[in-house]
Amino acid sequence: MNKTSSISEYISASAETVEAALVSSLPAAWHIPLPLRESMNYSLMAGGKRLRPIFVLAAAEALGGSTEAALPVACAIEMVHTYSLIHDDLPAMDNDDYRRGKLTNHKVYGEAMAILAGDALLTHAFYSITQAHKVHGVPAERVLAITEELSAYAGARGMVGGQAADMLGEQGLTKLEELEYIHTHKTSDLIVFSLRAGGHLAGATDMQFAALSEFGHAIGLAFQIQDDILDIIGDEQKLGKPVKSDEKQMKVTYPYFIGMEASEQKIKELTEQGKNALIQAKLHNPERLLQLADYLMRRDH
């Protein structure tokens, strides 16, 4: 990718690279019951921004590492994100029939197959990571460190813990801190992982890891607050009236606690804070990461 291309061009090109790798991530020669294979591929190839894998590639690049060797890890994080969406959509969880305009996995393949497709994608993510060593020769020590961090950021202390807190909080959150806990673990943790994984692939220093973590945490929280805002705007457009006027439609979101204007301000502050952390760490080539932060702050979907 040309260094002078726009950030949207960079995102499209990176997403295409990731999608091509995802298509071939489940070899046709493997003997997998067909409905399971189809169910896995249905959600894996259902679109989306491919934000997390792009962060893996951009972080590796920022540190002067190879994006090709980073691809198996980029695919892994998208598999983990996809499995979490499949399980979150289940009737016992958020009970959603549609995602990104398409039927959710269990509406197409049934609940049993959706549970199993999620389980298989999570398991396959760890396989994919090992290929960074086996196929691309990344040192085993580094790949093992990535494996350990994925299990931490995606597990009970991380993403799954965030989803559990979200389920438990459905009776009503009373504090902003509770919502921040959920946002941090459901959203920021996988973004922090993605950035740090790029760091491991390229051999980051402790100081660089700290900057990547701070950037990821800030950008992840900003991303989720922006999601909260876009949800409300979307609902308003659907309802044809301000959501504020109908408290029953009001989800417990960041704006619920501090209002729309302060939420927008918070997004700007977090983005600046994240970018500053990165700038101070003097990475080899941080431009794309900085551009991604600005791009996410300005997105409208």
Next chain:
Amino acid sequence: MNKTSSISEYISASAETVEAALVSSLPAAWHIPLPLRESMNYSLMAGGKRLRPIFVLAAAEALGGSTEAALPVACAIEMVHTYSLIHDDLPAMDNDDYRRGKLTNHKVYGEAMAILAGDALLTHAFYSITQAHKVHGVPAERVLAITEELSAYAGARGMVGGQAADMLGEQGLTKLEELEYIHTHKTSDLIVFSLRAGGHLAGATDMQFAALSEFGHAIGLAFQIQDDILDIIGDEQKLGKPVKSDEKQMKVTYPYFIGMEASEQKIKELTEQGKNALIQAKLHNPERLLQLADYLMRRDH
């Protein structure tokens, strides 16, 4: 463990060692939402034979390896086995209210938390494996090979594939080959993994890996046929009449296809075949593995 102790003493002592390690596998200092932590521990500590972790320890021992360094991997395979039971018991899958005389996970913690506890245990298994390197100094290359094999044997090509085939076959299996596919992947695959993981920890040769795989496959299938037989006997005792007289109670099992007597004969043949493969590989100290094979063949529960 004294070499002259009986196999039941060996099993009890090994199970105790594994359970002590499992108890401390989720550090109290980790911030995990309490119901999620409780749900994970409820199923992890709900008993069971601890067969798979014992196979990890016994295989490492058979090749002259350290059983202490094998413990994180032994815990990992029990976490994977436990997650698979939690998800299999869900209403959308086998819909079981009891397991080993205790309420199933979702009956105690609800479906959402049971799904998440399963997800978290699967994720945590991969963390546990990394500790063989980090805490016990097993070379990163070997630990990465174990990670890759766990994702293969437990994933879409392995255990999850077997469970998917089982779900899809509920309309009625028509061939013994279909049942063998399910048994192989639902049961043998994790046993083969456990034995090979012991091999990786101790630095097995290709010939030794082949013998461990053949032993595991044969013993795993024998174990599952024995389970089929014990299920039928158990049902007969509960019903107070031979299950054969009530076709509706007759599950599609090995005896369903070839009868009780031929099934018992098959168990003996598989056990002999597995033991012979192991004996010919001339391991350092195969006694416990050979004794385990005989023990499993003779078990009545």
